[in-house]
């Protein structure tokens with residue numbers, strides 16, 4: 001071609017007609033299918049010219065041939081050459097994370113993300129390169145780590161699982177405790193959060209209770225006039241025939257108050273002047289109950305008469321804090337009758 005161009009430039013008149021007559025039979029630059037390229041840069045090719053075709057970077061040739069020839073008629077011979085994109089291997093799984101991609105061909109991208117509580121180490125994206133390899137290795141999702149939980153003064157933390165070394169992973173939980181008399185002020189539960197920090201550390205503070213008050217007819221195991229610490233205990237008792245009802249002891253609670261106090265309940269007297277009673281499985285003439293006193297919660301029965309059937313029956317009543325109600329059916333015998341004919345009292349005749 002260079003040779004022809006030189007002749008043309010030297011003798012324009014001689015060759016002009018020859019060139020124009022040949023113009024009909026030269027091949028113009030070929031239209032190439034997608035992703036096929038060629039090295040030659042000129043616009044026209046003479047019949048017989050052979051043009052080498054290749055695939056663009058990142059594409060692989062299939063079918064063929066990979067050359068085309070300019071025919072005498074000025075047409076390029078056909079080729080079935082196709083260039084298809086190279087593919088990269090499917091990416092490996094990412095544990096504790098997600099992989100996003102639409103395709104694995106040349107120029108596709110993969111996006112990597114980690115689940116909450118994990119940090120990505122490595123590249124978060126990779127591109128499929130011309131040589132069919134990914135531009136970056138699969139990254140790693142490493143658990144967020146918090147370090148050991150801060151410990152408040154006079155306190156400690158009990159982790160819910162064994163901790164090795166001095167790091168803790170995201171999601172590790174524990175419970176704060178304070179040495180008595182200190183108590184946890186704030187949230188006792190702790191957790192290593194996704195941001196790599198521990199939830200707010202509570203404080204250990206002393207909580208005291210005021211000196212406890214005595215109870216009516218009772219006494220205390222300790223009545224120092226001082227504040228009492230969390231968990232300290234006071235026991236109560238009752239004087240004489242009073243009976244303690246409720247818990248034997250009170251404890252200074254976490255909120256600085258005492259648990260519920262017991263109370264002393266009064267004994268009862270059996271208010272009949274004459275008659276027989278049933279008390280603790282014994283039949284007693286009332287004058288033989290000495291002293292005339294039964295304790296709180298004790299049960300005492302008196303005898304009533306079933307007039308229709310002429311028989312006697314015991315009717316129970318309970319002593320409740322000093323009050324013992326005598327059943328209404330009870331009839332107090334007259335003094336003379338009681339002395340002379342005691343055998344006819346409801347307690348002595350046949351029982352119903």
Ligand SMILES: *[C@@H]1O[C@H](CO)[C@@H](O)[C@H](O)[C@H]1NC(C)=O
Pocket residue numbers: 100101102109110111
């Ligand atoms: C990857 O992330 C980029 C930037 O956020 C986004 O434009 C693209 O659509 C993502 N690709 C896939 C496959 O999710």
Ligand SMILES: *[C@@H]1O[C@H](CO)[C@@H](O)[C@H](O)[C@H]1NC(C)=O
Pocket residue numbers: 129130131133
């Ligand atoms: C693939 O191409 C990339 C970028 O040009 C290069 O860094 C890498 O070494 C190549 N890999 C292979 C296996 O040829």
Ligand SMILES: *[C@@H]1O[C@H](CO)[C@@H](O)[C@H](O)[C@H]1NC(C)=O
Pocket residue numbers: 165166
């Ligand atoms: C705790 O971590 C520090 C570095 O942060 C290290 O020097 C130390 O040896 C670790 N202690 C234990 C008990 O692992």
